[in-house]
Structures are given as C-alpha cells and as structure tokens.
Amino acid sequence: MSETVGISTLEGDATFDCYLARPAGTPKAAIIVIQEIFGVNAGIRRKCDKLAEDGYLALAPDLFWRIEPGVELDPDIEAELHQAFGLMGKFDQNAGIRDIEATIRYARSTGGCEKVGAVGYCLGGRLAFMTAARTDADACVGYYAVGVDGLLREKHAIANPLMLHIPTADGFVPPEVQQAMHEGLDDHPKVTLHDYDGLDHGFATEFGKRRNEAAANLADERTAAFFAQHLGA
Template sequence: MSFVQVTTTDGKKMQAFEVLSTNKNAPGLVLIQEIFGVNASMRQLAQDWAERGFNVWCPDLFFRSEPGLELDPTNQAQLNLGLELMQEMDNEQTLKDLESTRAQLAQKLGHDKIVAVGYCMGGRLVVEFAKQSPIKAGVSYYGVNLDKVLPPLGDAAPMILHIAELDKWVEGEARTIIEAEVAKREGWESYVYAGCDHAFARPKGMHFDADADRLAIQRSMAFLQRYV
C-alpha cells in the first residue's frame, strides 16, 4: 500500500492510492472515489478489491482544488464541501484524469485487462468512463444522476449497476429511466437492493448493509470475471 503519481494530460501530477494483488499478472482496477476524497473508506475498499484479485489504483480526483483531501461523511460541513467540490469539477478533465490512470496502470502491469469500480460520485463517473475509455467492464455502486447520464451515453463498456431501494438519488422516474436504459444495453445488468439506502457498501458507514454488500460483491465478481 502506497501512493503512486499519475501524469495527467495537462502535465500535472495526481496521486493515486495503490494496493497490488499478490498475483502481479492480475487484472487492474481503477477505483473511483465518493465525494469524500481518498479517505479511510476508499483505502479500505482498495484493499478489499486487491484481496479479491485486482491491482488497484484509486486516484485523488479532487487534487486540483484540494489535494489529499479526506472528508468525514458524518460531518455536515465536510459533506457540504464534498458536494461543492463535485459540482465545481471539470467533468471532461476528470474523465481524462481517469483515463490517464487506466493507461499508466496498464503500462505498469504490462497488459490492458483493466476494469473500473465507482461509488456514489464515482458510480456516475464510472459509467461515463465506460464510454470514453477502453476499460473491459465496470461496476457502479449507487451512482448519482444516472437518469441524466445514461440516455445520451451511446455505446459503452459492459456495466453492472447496484441500486439502493431507498436511495433518494434514484427514486421513482429516475430509477425507471435507469433500468430501461440498462435493459436495452447489451452486457449491462442492474440490481435493486431492498431496504437499503445510499452508500450501503461503504465500510463502517451508517447505511452499511453486510448482506447486500456481500451479494453485490458476488454479482460484481461474477460479472467482471467474464471480461478479464
């Protein structure tokens, strides 16, 4: 476990948290953060995915405004800051930063078997990333605003979406749109987790649900193994 430097398309240096699998030939995984930075939860998720057999890089996507930021989801002021930083993001540049991460991870590993997994804000970004990057497949956990992202998306890498039934970001018509978009895309899957709220897979989070988390992992692993 350590941090590596990623050189972005505009020549900047971005840190990414790295956790490597014991198998150096294992697939790569770009882990895409929530709005709270590469905090303890994201570092734990990086370790978890490495233990499942992936070489993981989790880039610090807020580095242009607040490098090294670690926010606490239970602190309202810090939550507000995370939302503010997400809204101020240059989305196209962020997607380029993710592609720089993928490309340099692939170069390090010596192969292009790279997938991506995103949570919350990352759950949206991973879907957009699946269109712009040659990743093999992706996993979206409770992605925000997917009802707006998916209709104009076009062709993209295969994706599995995990949706929390009680998530206010994916209520009513929004979920209907998302599920309809998934249904018409070859290789895409979506699952709704009954009784679960947003961030049900965040380690030690207030809405963490062990059973739903375990099932989502099983489904994600079966899905990703088809492609890498």
C-alpha cells in the same frame, strides 16, 4: 503492499496522486476504484486493499486534486458532509474522466496489466458509467450512481460490460430516475442492473452508518463474479 504514486495527466502538464494497492503475486488485472464525493478516504483505500487481496492491482486516483489535493472526508460528520457537497459543486467531471483514462493507461503501461476495469461509488458510480461510455475500460461497475438519467444519450457508446447496483430507496436517485435507468438500459446488451429493495444510498460503504452488511456482501459478490468473468481472472 500499498503506496501513493504520481500519474501524469493525458496532456502531460501535471501529475496527480493515486493510491495503489498491489497483490502478493502477479496481478490478475487492474481495477480503478473511483471515489465518492469524500475523496480517497479510508473506505476507498480499503476497497483497493480488498481488491489487492483478491489478486488485482487496485488504483484510486485523487480526482479532486485540481480543487483540493488529498481530500479525506467522513460522511458521518455533518460539517465534512457539507464540505464534500461543496467540492462536488466545483468538480469538473469531464476532467475527472480524463484523469481516470490516464489512470487506465498507467495501469496498462506501468502496471503491466492488459485488462483494466473500474468500480465507482456515488459520484464514482456516475463516473463509472461515463468511463464505460468514454474510455476503453474492459468492464465497469457503478454503485448507487447519481444522475444517470442525464447520461443515457451516451449509452450507445458503451462497448464493454457495465453493471449498476441500484438501491430503490436512494435519497439521491428518486424513483423516476431509477425508472429512466431501467427503461433506457434494461435492453442494452452490455448493461446489467441490480435493484436492492428498500436500501438507501451508500449501502456498500466500508465504514460508517450507511453500510448494510447483507446487501453490501451481495453486491460485492456480484461485482467479484462480474470482474472475474470480464477481466479474465
């Protein structure tokens, strides 16, 4: 069962929409699904629905609500891709992390889940790293996270497990950035990195041209095992 719920900001001065998918029974835990630059579109909602099928309460907050609420874009349509990059340029990532934290609090209080994880894609992968460093999320996963080299100064604050999936031919994450990620994080006791040789950005998307079925399934299996271990499911 799915619905759209309103979540209060941490300041309590506004509310933003969040797609919520419920499992059939009592949730094992909650998982925040962090959008790409394309908004809470059909692919992100499908990620939530699949997590609900696996027994989790899944929540995808609309992180672009301050710019343009309800954005749903298709990366395979060139005009919508350009629109997404425009929204990304206006997006306040620090405010986005606060909205993710508000969603974590909602999952614990209203959702009744003691353990809360997060999984993000593209921009959401970067935000998953920031969530691991700046919130008390119990476990985080980032797929093809962008710009992590600029966040490595925050790695000391990562107290709970973090997994990152890195396609080696990612056009948005060049080899030198991937190298910096490995050099900065390989010895971190809470961080696990997985490389996917020859694959490009977006390989685990639910729909569209970017998906690589075998690699997406492998990454998702690793993510499922990671959450099962660290969310007590």
